[in-house]
Amino acid sequence: MAKILIVDDEAQIRNMLSQVLTREGHEVVVAEDGNAGAKLFRRQSADLIITDLTMPGKDGLEMIGDLKKEFPDLKVIAIS
Numbered sequence: 001m002a003k004i005l006i007v008d009d010e011a012q013i014r015n016m017l018s019q020v021l022t023r024e025g026h027e028v029v030v031a032e033d034g035n036a037g038a039k040l041f042r043r044q045s046a047d048l049i050i051t052d053l054t055m056p057g058k059d060g061l062e063m064i065g066d067l068k069k070e071f072p073d074l075k076v077i078a079i080s
Helices: 013-024 035-043 059-069
Strands: 001-009 029-032 048-052 075-080
Touching: 001 013, 001 035, 013 029, 029 035, 029 048, 035 048, 035 059, 059 075
Parallel strands: 001 029, 001 048, 048 075
Antiparallel strands: none
């Protein structure tokens, strides 16, 4: 299965997505904002990022743009 990074400032959303994806057999790591998500991805890459678009600090679009420069084949699902 896939390793998935979930980036969302709302704990309920992170937990719900994490539970569903873990139950389906995926390895899941979570971050609470774009800065933390980018740092985590650089340390331990993932097959997919699921990210909220609107977050305090670095938002999802900013994080995606930064990571796409370094990892052009990055796969992302953006939610709002």
